[in-house]
Amino acid sequence: MRGLLAYIDGREQEMLAFLEQIVNMDSGTLDKAGIDRLGSFLAERLETLGFAVERARQTQYGDHVIGRKAGSGSRSILFVGHIDTVFSSGTAAVRPFRIDGGRAYGPGVLDMKGGVATLIFALDALKATGHPSYEQVGMTVIFNTDEEVGSPSSRELIEAEARKAQTACVFEPARPGGEYVIARKxxxxxxxxxxxxxxxxxxxxxxxxxxxxxxxxxxxxxxxxxxxxxxxxxxxxxxxxxxxxxxxxxxxxxxxxxxxxxxxxxxxxxxxxxxxxxxxxxxxxxxxxxxxxxxGPMEQTPQARRLFEKVQEIGRGLKLELKGIATGGGSDGNLTAQHTPTVDGMGPQGSEAHSDREFIEVATLVERVKVTALILASWPETIAQIG
Ligand SMILES: [Zn+2]
CATH class of the missing domain: 3.30.70.360 (Alpha-Beta Plaits)
Known part of the structure; x- marks a missing residue:
């Protein structure tokens, strides 16, 4: 485990360079060309990580990118991140990614490209350090392209994959105090x-x-x-x-x-x-x-509560006190939670989403990558415990 954490600590500059790259690729929900460019970029990355990639082609929205990696057992975990933003084409040229005073700024840096980077680097850490869970656990990644308008074209896909999975992790941003999201209205x-x-x-x-x-x-x-x-x-x-x-x-x-x-x-x-x-x-x-x-509401079921307790235990091992919070806003976590225990708000901490002041706290990127990597590393035991 120490090897895994040290590996992640050593990757911070690479994470920020990756985040800069994806923030500077405009991907407003209605900018199909922009989103498809970003989707292809991420698809390549998933292939490098050993995933077989499919695309759910769309006419109106960007194509959804689905990555699958079979595990050695029948159980699987679903990771969901939307790659659309609320910013139109041209925004990144006007205010590109920048870091200032420990915060990173740029269109979608918080909602939710920071979350996408968190997932990619957690997967990378397990693969690079040869962690056994990376081979054992079946994994599905969905990068959908229409969350900011209510996921009209990805909803069915997300629900179908959630039905097959034993856990879902959604990479929406952490709340401003760093809280994970355990319930949504x-x-x-x-x-x-x-x-x-x-x-x-x-x-x-x-x-x-x-x-x-x-x-x-x-x-x-x-x-x-x-x-x-x-x-x-x-x-x-x-x-x-x-x-x-x-x-x-x-x-x-x-x-x-x-x-x-x-x-x-x-x-x-x-x-x-x-x-x-x-x-x-x-x-x-x-x-x-x-x-x-x-x-539908994301309700905290007893299983989801036990799952989150496990996340908190992982946090304590990293000397982080991880809290869960309920929010009135919706996300794709509402969709997955109808079918499988879900943790949402897996992305870095920040604030001012959907505005030109949007930012993440840079230090929390490495933290969130560590938590995600450890969730995945310990998932075979976790899933046996939570039932
Ligand atoms: Zn979002």
């Missing part, structure tokens, strides 16, 4: 639509049934479902209705964002939505509420 988008009856607002207002007024009642009822103590949030964030002030509005609608910690809570909310839709404050209006939970 499920996120749903719904729409409330109200139909009333139009009428002249001055001449025959009594003939009208205002959809706008009915929507107002619905919004109050929907917001009453907020329960911060359970982590449940319901927000009607956009409303539309009517088109002239002298007409009683025939139609109105609103867009609803929902966040829940558990699937049970999502079901409870959906039942309440149907009750709210079915009761009208204003007679002769009709309301429908449609939508669904896009990414």
């Amino acid at each position: 499920g996120v749903g988008r719904y729409r409330v639509e109200v139909k009333g009856r139009a009428a002249h607002a001055g001449v025959q207002p009594e003939q009208g049934r205002s959809a706008v007024l009915e929507l107002a009642h619905k919004i109050i009822a929907l917001h009453a479902l907020n329960d911060f103590s359970r982590g449940t949030t319901v927000n009607v964030g956009v409303i539309r209705g009517g088109d002239r002030s002298n007409v009683v509005a025939a139609e109105a609608s609103g867009d609803i964002d929902v966040r829940v910690r558990t699937l049970a809570e999502a079901q409870r909310l959906e039942a309440s939505f149907q009750e709210i839709a079915g009761s009208c404050a204003l007679p002769d209006t009709t309301t429908t509420i449609t939508g669904r939970l896009g990414r």
Whole structure:
């Protein structure tokens, strides 16, 4: 193990050079050419590491890169990292990778090219030092290209691979305090639509049934479902209705964002939505509420808890106190966690994601590579323990 850690310590400059290279390759979600260039670069790297690489071809988004390496047993671990960023083509030329005061800056350095570098160098360390786990453990790597828009084209792939794996590690950034992510809320988008009856607002207002007024009642009822103590949030964030002030509005609608910690809570909310839709404050209006939970919640199952305890034990061996945190934001960890115990937030620590101030703490890159390498090194025992 000491050999493994010393090897990683000796690779810091190489890691930073690699990170510089991938940060300086623009890969905004809609920049297919840019992402495919980065995908090819990473595919080559995976091949060097002994992976067989496939591509899931896409027309709209970049091709997803899938690397597979069979182990000697039937069990396998899944590594997921998205290679798209929220920055458009040309950004890296304007503000390329740079290091200043122990922090590294550049588009996507935190979210999540730092995580991609963490994974690559952890794999490299096990291979280069000839660690037996590298041959024993079956490994699948997915570099997907559309996470920043909700993984519409990679979702099925990620879920299918998660179903086959006994553990998933997702390389989203650590939280600002260095925490791993052990739970994420499920996120749903719904729409409330109200139909009333139009009428002249001055001449025959009594003939009208205002959809706008009915929507107002619905919004109050929907917001009453907020329960911060359970982590449940319901927000009607956009409303539309009517088109002239002298007409009683025939139609109105609103867009609803929902966040829940558990699937049970999502079901409870959906039942309440149907009750709210079915009761009208204003007679002769009709309301429908449609939508669904896009990414289910990442709940910490007992197995996932034991997995994270193992990660913490690895941290203590490195004199790191690793904490886990729950967050309201979604990631591909929400998808894998539906099927297999998942640790997310495996990437380096930093802050200000999705902004031009985004950075990582350089020192945490080596730390995270060590933790990842040790998770993989000890995984055959871990998986026997957590069941
Ligand atoms: Zn991300």
